[in-house]
Amino acid sequence: xxDILNAKLGRRSVLGAxxxxxxxxxxxxxLRAQDKSLKVGVYGGFFKDSFDKNIFPDFTKATGIAxxxxxxxxxxxxxxxxxxxxxxxxxxxxxxxxxxxxxxxGQTTNLWAPLDAAKLPNSKNLIANFxxxxxxxxxxxxxxxxxxxTLVTNTQAYKEAPTSWAALWEKANADKLxxxxxxxxxxLLEVTAKTFMGGxxxxxxxxxxxxxxxxxxxxKPNVRLWYRDEAQFEQxxxxxxxxxxxxxxxxxxxAASQGSPVRSTFPKEGGIQDSGCWALSRASKKTEEAxxxxxxxxxxxxxxxxxxxxxxxxxxxxxLLDLTAAEFASVSSDIEPIIPRYDLYQTKxxxxxxxxxxxxxx
Amino acid sequence: xxxxxxxxxxxxxxxxxxxGMLIVFFVVPFATMIAxxxxxxxxxxxxxxxxVFDNYARFLSLFFGxxxxxxxxxxxxxxxACVVIGIPFTYLLSRSPRxxxxxxxxxLLSILSLSExxxxxxxxxxxxxxxxxxxxxxWLGLMAQAQALTPSFGAVxxxxxxxxxxxxxxxxxxxxxxxxxxxxxxxxxxGASPVKAFFTVxxxxxxxxxxxxxxxVFIFALGSYLLPQLLGRPQHWTLSVLITDxxxxxxxxxxxxxMAVFLVLVSLALVGLALYAGQQRQAK
Numbered sequence: 001x002x003d004i005l006n007a008k009l010g011r012r013s014v015l016g017a018x019x020x021x022x023x024x025x026x027x028x029x030x031l032r033a034q035d036k037s038l039k040v041g042v043y044g045g046f047f048k049d050s051f052d053k054n055i056f057p058d059f060t061k062a063t064g065i066a067x068x069x070x071x072x073x074x075x076x077x078x079x080x081x082x083x084x085x086x087x088x089x090x091x092x093x094x095x096x097x098x099x100x101x102x103x104x105x106g107q108t109t110n111l112w113a114p115l116d117a118a119k120l121p122n123s124k125n126l127i128a129n130f131x132x133x134x135x136x137x138x139x140x141x142x143x144x145x146x147x148x149x150t151l152v153t154n155t156q157a158y159k160e161a162p163t164s165w166a167a168l169w170e171k172a173n174a175d176k177l178x179x180x181x182x183x184x185x186x187x188l189l190e191v192t193a194k195t196f197m198g199g200x201x202x203x204x205x206x207x208x209x210x211x212x213x214x215x216x217x218x219x220k221p222n223v224r225l226w227y228r229d230e231a232q233f234e235q236x237x238x239x240x241x242x243x244x245x246x247x248x249x250x251x252x253x254x255a256a257s258q259g260s261p262v263r264s265t266f267p268k269e270g271g272i273q274d275s276g277c278w279a280l281s282r283a284s285k286k287t288e289e290a291x292x293x294x295x296x297x298x299x300x301x302x303x304x305x306x307x308x309x310x311x312x313x314x315x316x317x318x319x320l321l322d323l324t325a326a327e328f329a330s331v332s333s334d335i336e337p338i339i340p341r342y343d344l345y346q347t348k349x350x351x352x353x354x355x356x357x358x359x360x361x362x
Numbered sequence: 363x364x365x366x367x368x369x370x371x372x373x374x375x376x377x378x379x380x381x382g383m384l385i386v387f388f389v390v391p392f393a394t395m396i397a398x399x400x401x402x403x404x405x406x407x408x409x410x411x412x413x414v415f416d417n418y419a420r421f422l423s424l425f426f427g428x429x430x431x432x433x434x435x436x437x438x439x440x441x442x443a444c445v446v447i448g449i450p451f452t453y454l455l456s457r458s459p460r461x462x463x464x465x466x467x468x469x470l471l472s473i474l475s476l477s478e479x480x481x482x483x484x485x486x487x488x489x490x491x492x493x494x495x496x497x498x499x500x501w502l503g504l505m506a507q508a509q510a511l512t513p514s515f516g517a518v519x520x521x522x523x524x525x526x527x528x529x530x531x532x533x534x535x536x537x538x539x540x541x542x543x544x545x546x547x548x549x550x551x552x553g554a555s556p557v558k559a560f561f562t563v564x565x566x567x568x569x570x571x572x573x574x575x576x577x578x579v580f581i582f583a584l585g586s587y588l589l590p591q592l593l594g595r596p597q598h599w600t601l602s603v604l605i606t607d608x609x610x611x612x613x614x615x616x617x618x619x620x621m622a623v624f625l626v627l628v629s630l631a632l633v634g635l636a637l638y639a640g641q642q643r644q645a646k
Contacts, residue, residue, distance in 0.1 A: 080615075229592075232592065239492045345406070346405070347406065349405050361425075
């Protein structure tokens with residue numbers, strides 16, 4: 001879901017790996033630390049780069065566990081790879097950051113090794129709904145970060161920021177939008193329900209879903225690009241080729257801070273909030289190290305660093321953080337978010353996917 | 363030297379390696395795919411071994427029929443475009459000085475080193491409103507305003523033809539180089555114009571090569587899933603795009619496998635039909 005600018009940043013991560021390799025040879029202490037190591041999967045590109053630079057070195061310094069970061073592709077693609085590998089008893093990464101939809105699918109097949117709460121004392125810092133549990137109460141995953149998908153615009157094409165998701169439906173925006181191509185990562189059904197049908201409860205029934213799809217099909221003439229590849233849309237948004245759409249709040253903020261004419265707006269109906277969990281593959285043999293890592297990541301100080309450096313929204317309680325009001329506002333919003341109907345992507349995934357594909361391609 | 367039929371097992375030795383490769387890299391994966399295509403899909407999970415035809419049943423709908431139809435049409439159109447441009451091009455190339463031939467062939471071969479992603483992004487930039495070729499037309503005074511040429515069917519066709527063109531030339535080139543120049547000379551002496559000689563002598567002499575080229579580009583184009591996504595609208599998405607969606611994003615391997623098996627069968631049938639038609643005509 002978030003292999004942001006993978007193509008472009010690939011070269012940079014190769015250079016980074018080279019530098020890291022060279023510095024490892026120069027520092028025997030780090031080399032020794034590799035006796036204990038952990039492979040961690042994070043979304044390739046911007047995410048991985050930020051973690052490699054701002055988070056992992058400090059972790060190794062604090063615990064002596066070396067981190068080998070693995071660039072993982074879009075949530076569910078990585079899920080399929082982890083699942084196939086686990087069947088063969090292998091783990092391409094011990095701990096991975098998984099988005100909610102992928103997380104829940106992995107839970108159905110018991111892909112994630114249950115985590116021991118006693119070894120994760122810091123997990124009590126978390127907001128309760130960021131802890132994923134198996135039906136029997138065992139912990140499947142611990143919230144790593146959360147992020148928002150918001151309404152983004154090119155500031156040169158749109159002098160005024162739009163205020164509502166309803167902007168997607170406006171006739172004036174014909175052929176100007178870039179939207180995510182899949183039902184399970186765009187969450188546009190939820191957006192439609194919240195904007196026009198009084199809330200995501202409207203999606204409880206099949207009729208409600210079909211009605212939302214029908215309403216959503218009205219945006220089709222406005223959509224220039226249904227994207228699977230984020231780099232494609234980000235580039236087009238920056239250049240003004242496709243001046244409006246839905247995109248990640250954190251990356252848009254980063255692009256804006258680097259001088260690109262883009263802005264991210266929380267519409268009055270709320271941004272879409274999604275989150276990533278740390279989950280341990282059942283094929284991994286690094287259970288101890290994994291617990292140390294996840295526990296480390298649950299510290300309020302680390303979550304604050306993530307917010308400042310990566311632009312993600314924290315998963316620990318607000319009052320534990322030392323973020324200023326302005327810092328918090330830049331990664332989150334007081335407007336109540338649109339929470340995706342994750343349950344639907346489990347119980348009705350094929351129905352949703354079929355109707356969705358027919359809607360956009362038909 | 364007289365060729366002896368193989369006597370002992372060891373005489374078959376040279377066959378073992380290719381046969382082994384074929385089994386490991388084609389038979390086994392394809393058999394796995396067929397097996398998975400009849401497995402039971404588990405919504406919200408993966409799949410369990412079973413023997414059900416649900417996945418094939420789901421495919422048999424008007425929607426997927428249309429997508430399959432479009433995919434075949436697109437592949438045929440790309441194959442036809444490649445051959446129509448490729449034959450005159452390669453013919454002229456084979457008649458030009460050796461130095462020029464080498465430059466062209468090296469340039470064409472270098473296209474093969476580009477990945478589909480790079481080709482897709484390059485064309486989407488060329489066809490964009492903000493940085494594309496229409497800006498050049500505006501500068502030349504041919505157009506009043508720069509406009510976006512993508513997403514469109516034309517953009518998908520252009521990029522796919524571009525991608526398949528080197529293969530077309532590589533298949534046609536040896537046949538055209540080996541073509542006896544006295545054939546066209548004879549036609550010319552008998553009063554045919556160069557164009558007429560080309561169509562009445564060169565093209566018929568190359569019939570089998572042309573058929574082989576068409577089939578190769580057709581199959582090559584049928585598997586394309588990135589360019590239709592990058593340069594087309596959703597109605598230009600091929601079956602391969604939907605297979606990728608199912609396999610990678612929906613983790614619905616059984617349905618993806620069923621669609622892939624269907625696509626292979628349909629393309630094999632079409633290739634068989636083309637070969638059969640070619641033989642029939644030769645027999646006449």
